[in-house]
Amino acid sequence: MTNPVAVPQTTAERPRSWYKRNEIALTPWLFLIPGVLFFLVYVIFPIFQSISISFTEWDGLGQAEPVGLENYRELFDDDAFYTSLRNNIIWLFLYLLAIPAGLFIALFLNQTVFGIRLYKSLFFFPFVISQVVVGLVFSWFYDPTFGLFNEIIGWFGLGPVNVLGDERYVTYGIIAAGIWPQTAYCMILYLTGLNAVDPEQVEAARLDGAKGWRMLWYVIIPQLKPATFIAFVVTIIGALRSFDLISIMTNGGPFGESRVLSFYMFEVALSEYGFRMGYGAAIAVILFLIMMIFITYFLWSMYREERGR
Amino acid sequence: MKPKKKKNTKTLKGRYSMRSILKATVASLGLLSLATTGALADAHGEKLTGTLKISSDMSNPAPRAVMEGMVERFGEMHPDLDIELTVTDREAWKTQIRNVLSANPPDVANWYAANRMRPYVDAGLFMDISDVWEDESMEALASTKGAMTLDGKQWGVPYTYYQWGVYYRKDIYEELGLEEPKTFEEMKANCQKILDAGKKCYTIGTKFLWTAGGWFDYLNMRTNGYQFHADLMAGKHDWDSPEVRQTFANWRELLDMGAFIDNHTSYSWQESLPFLVSGDAAAILKGNFAVAPLREAGLDDDKLDFYQFPAIDEDIELAEDAPTDTFHIPAGAENPEAAKAFLRFVVSADNQTLINNGDNLGQLPVNANSSVDDDKFLKEGFEMLSSNSPGGVAQFFDRDAPAEMAKVGMEGLQEFMVKPDNLDKILARLDKAAKRIYDK
CATH class of the missing domain: 3.40.190.10 (Periplasmic binding protein-like II)
Incomplete structure (x- = not known):
């Protein structure tokens, strides 16, 4: 009797659940959670962890001892660090040659003749094979006693040059090996970019009498801008990550002259003779800061692009 | 590697x-x-x-x-x-x-x-x-x-464990009328004759650095004795000292003669063996593990032989490297x-x-x-280690010195082999590293 008469409710009037009310805003985040979680655990968190390890002295086994900025002080007084830094800069600049090289191969291959797919595949091949194989092939190519390279320069009365054993040439020799697959990568980016070039614009330019270099520079390349941007990003990142070729071809030698920062970090912290996690982390932090310059630039230009739309 | x-x-x-x-x-x-x-x-x-x-x-x-x-x-x-x-x-x-x-x-x-x-x-x-x-x-x-x-x-x-020593091409030595050297002078004289015959005295591949450590071990133990060498590895001596400089001076004599194969920085030790097999080089300083691949490559016991690294200073007792696994x-x-x-x-x-x-x-x-197996090299090695190594037995450069020191050290040795003029810089670098590594 005390029971109140149940108020008849229609479903439409019942207040909707919190989730239902916010569904549109929440769903993207729900989908993002796994990605964000992994990104935090495997990318963001390790960055801060490396930074904190870089302020300690730690052999990876015992207790880490805080040493403040000691690792950085030592780093800036370390010849091997400057050698690695110098090589990193050489890598950065010379590796960019892969972009124009890739562009020209792409232009060359962007035609329809019999078997063009095969030619494209062959040019793309070096990017598909492992860097380890590239490194091995090139170290045989450069071999001072039996290698093809010395044979070839011998025809011009030069050499013999021990490319990988001479501290003056070793970095350039490795970069040349690295550019080979990187050119293929840039080529494929430009080939797809060339598919998107507006034929009407080309036609219009042709009617206006543009051809050759002027056509390329003023009509084609501006339309390839997105491809160029991606090629630039992957090449810069590739140059800074260079590790496998050095490890295969010279192991950092002769006497450490072909090291780059990533390889030096591996050597001091993780290799057969290295046990200095703190020092390695300090090198990693420096490398991170260098990468940060480029990453910031990339993000900023992408952001600007998005807003411009 | x-x-x-x-x-x-x-x-x-x-x-x-x-x-x-x-x-x-x-x-x-x-x-x-x-x-x-x-x-x-x-x-x-x-x-x-x-x-x-x-x-x-x-x-x-x-x-x-x-x-x-x-x-x-x-x-x-x-x-x-x-x-x-x-x-x-x-x-x-x-x-x-x-x-x-x-x-x-x-x-x-x-x-x-x-x-x-x-x-x-x-x-x-x-x-x-x-x-x-x-x-x-x-x-x-x-x-x-x-x-x-x-x-x-x-x-x-x-x-x-295994002995280290000089493995040489017996047939080349016989052809040139050379004997197994007992002193550094004989070693250099032999080398000069080998060079005159258009061959190199020693093959070596320093790409992975440690092979140069073997040469330093022997030159230093022969120049300054086992105890000094052990103390140096343990950080008790400076690298920039008259004793160590003497070791490098002896080494430099060989380098200046052109005793080692060219371009050794490009080769691993395995890649340095073909020079010995082809006869372009007459000897290699190496552990006994080199015998198996050399035999496989066709050097039988008539062509391959072994001698102990000769004395440099006669007053110094011979000591050997014999790494133990x-x-x-x-x-x-x-x-x-x-x-x-x-x-x-x-x-x-x-x-x-x-x-x-x-x-x-x-x-x-x-x-x-x-019992030691009935093998020419094993018997000679066992004999050498048990009766002709009064100075002591060292492990090896990268096992006696702490790992970090070994790395910096062997890199310096490789650099010295290519650019002996950089010795001052190298020694200063080693001392700087040693100060940090041993003071811990």
Whole structure:
């Protein structure tokens, strides 16, 4: 009797659940959670962890001892660090040659003749094979006693040059090996970019009498801008990550002259003779800061692009 | 060598459990009398049960067969024991051991003697097995006890070692009318004649640095004696000292002659062997492990011979490099009893004779009661180490010095071999590194 008469409710009037009310805003985040979680655990968190390890002295086994900025002080007084830094800069600049090289191969291959797919595949091949194989092939190519390279320069009365054993040439020799697959990568980016070039614009330019270099520079390349941007990003990142070729071809030698920062970090912290996690982390932090310059630039230009739309 | 990602894992567990099941069946059928099994167990004193996990780096074909053979024989002695053997690539093991010991320790693991043990001993990852060394039977291993001792305790047992020395082309020496040199002067005179004949005196591949460490070890031990060398490796002397400079001066004489092959920075030691095989170089300073590939490449005992590195200063006692490979028990071992039994089995005289013979490792047994195989190089090496090395026996540059110092040091040695004029810079760099590394 005390029971109140149940108020008849229609479903439409019942207040909707919190989730239902916010569904549109929440769903993207729900989908993002796994990605964000992994990104935090495997990318963001390790960055801060490396930074904190870089302020300690730690052999990876015992207790880490805080040493403040000691690792950085030592780093800036370390010849091997400057050698690695110098090589990193050489890598950065010379590796960019892969972009124009890739562009020209792409232009060359962007035609329809019999078997063009095969030619494209062959040019793309070096990017598909492992860097380890590239490194091995090139170290045989450069071999001072039996290698093809010395044979070839011998025809011009030069050499013999021990490319990988001479501290003056070793970095350039490795970069040349690295550019080979990187050119293929840039080529494929430009080939797809060339598919998107507006034929009407080309036609219009042709009617206006543009051809050759002027056509390329003023009509084609501006339309390839997105491809160029991606090629630039992957090449810069590739140059800074260079590790496998050095490890295969010279192991950092002769006497450490072909090291780059990533390889030096591996050597001091993780290799057969290295046990200095703190020092390695300090090198990693420096490398991170260098990468940060480029990453910031990339993000900023992408952001600007998005807003411009 | 570059750490390879290759990892060979092989578990023999199934096989051994099968064997124990078989044995049980056989016993229950009454075909085998209990007395026999009893006698077997008695013979080995204890009955081992559970699982014995072994992590080995003996991945090259011959050592791998030796390791598997030992597991098989030990398994037969202890039928109730399950043995799990994991073989890791030898070069990869050098970087993996840290993770394996701290994360997932086996009961037995391979490593190296002397200072190479230091990081794991200091981190408490190796078990102190001084009690094993107190056995009477271990007196036969007295010669290697020092190499297994750190802080007054023993941390493992050796299973093999090998001599270093000069392996040379006997036929080339005979052709040029040369004798095995006894002094540095003779060595240089020989070298000059070899050079005049259009060949190089020594082949070497310094791409992975350590081969240059062998040359430094010998030149320094001959110039300044074993004790000075040991102290230098232990950080008790400066690198920029008149003694060390004298060693480098001696080395420089050879470099200035052009004694070594060109472009050695591009080659690994394996890649340096073809020069010896083709006769473009007349000798190599190397450990006995070089003999097998050289024989395989066609140099029989008429063409290949061995001599001890000659004296430089006659007043200084000869000392040798003889690196020792070892077994250890990680501190986290779950079955230390079985592990200790396995270590005792490894160093026993019979097993030592067997695994070090020419068909197996082709190296020297560590047990004094073992017999050395009837092989020209092994006999000469054993003779040299037991009677003609009064100064002492060193492990090797990268095992005597702490790992970090070895790395910086060997890099300096390689640079010196290419650019001897940089000596001042190199020595200053080594001293700077030494100050940091040893002061810890």
